[in-house]
Amino acid sequence: MGPIVPDMTVERWLEAAVADAHRRGLPELKPLLEALAKAMCALRAADFNDAANR
């Protein structure tokens, strides 16, 4: 998808991804994208990612 918005927080990513999925006629992706967002949060919160954008 590339950089959808300049400051890619998980919340903004999820909003943009769900909107894109709707545009593509795949609204059923929403729960999978929400699960992916949780995994992104966990990954970015890991202590080996101290510099990550949370």
Next chain:
Amino acid sequence: MGVDLLTIQAFGHKLRAREISAAEMTDECLARIEADNARLNAFILVMADQARRQARDADRELASGRDRGPLHGVPVSIKDLFDIRGTATTAASRVREGHVAERDAPVVAYLRQAGAVLIGKTNLHEFAFGTTNEDSAFGPSRNPHDPTRSPGGSSGGSAASLAAGMALATLGTDTGGSIRIPAAACGTVGLKPTYDEVSREGVVPLSPTLDHVGPLAQSVTDAWYVYHALLGRAASPPLSAAPPSGLRLALPRTYFCDVLDEEVRARFEASLDALGRAGARIDETEIRHAGDIAPIYLHISFGDAAAYHATMLDTMADRYTPPVRLRLEAARYILAEDYVRALAGREVLRREVDAALAGYDALVVPTLPIPAPPLGASSVQVGAKMEPVRNLMLRLTQLFNLTGHPAISLPCGRTSAGLPCGLQLVGARMQTEALLRVALACEEHVG
């Protein structure tokens, strides 16, 4: 199940004593396929004529004094992710319609050279992208111990074929546990060798950095034979067990024993007790970042799968089973920056597993936190909580795909409902042979 299962080792003794021929053994496997495949759906393609021809050739060779080694005349099934020349490699998907392999994958060629009889190609979770075998263009495979349940996956048809006596060994792939999970669910041995040790050429990929090729077999000794054949060594070196009294095992109890079905826990603890009584020393250890395994694995496996499937999703999305298509579409939203974070986490985990193994022969953990789940279940109860099946299935195996350490699942008893449980041993990287020796020492005590 009521089927007498013959090991490769036992068949070899009978074959060389002229008590059974390769043709008779092959006919017996084909008869079991004929009787049970409609119920279990283990095979996508049964290669009866070719198999009978190969078996007769094997018998003629042996009669003329040519013995190719332990796999001579042994019926072996192949997950339908491997190329066998002249046959379709379907990956259990309509996306692959019309495909015909021009040549054998090197591992298939090695099995032929070792004298194996290729009896057919087995069902799997579509493109190996799942752990229950429910999503296949050919319908789900079923567990021989209870056909209302999953055989595990993605090499579920392979494990079912082995557990039902339709083959004496089978070839699988393992990206997050796809050899070890079905081995545990069906009560067989399943070996994931060290990463990159066995060729993946001619195998439909899921994630090139996580994919491993390996055998499922009835015993550690049988797995040893097939493993060496997969390396192109038809003549296996002799296998001798490490003495159980000197074994040093390490158990990372936190995370690996946090979420377990109570009967699985009981079988695992009983196995540890038995190993302890046999003289093994079992110390507790820790994988500090174990809580990060799932998100790291998800980002790498999804990112890799999305890259491989992008063009097919754009051009023939309707040919995928809907659940696999949706998960692959979701995978396309992984961000590069998160993929890179996951790669950093993978290195941390690799170092932690190396450290946990220092001074020990193997790590010991359960393979699968639950018995084989019912087909169609998206979640199951573990203790007081409902847990997603997918998370549970991968929970205890995916770490060692991330780190590349060799790992083997051994049967370790059954639940009160007769469903198999698995115990996993994990060895040092590039020490698969040493791991197999440890597994042989443990096998009789945990089974």
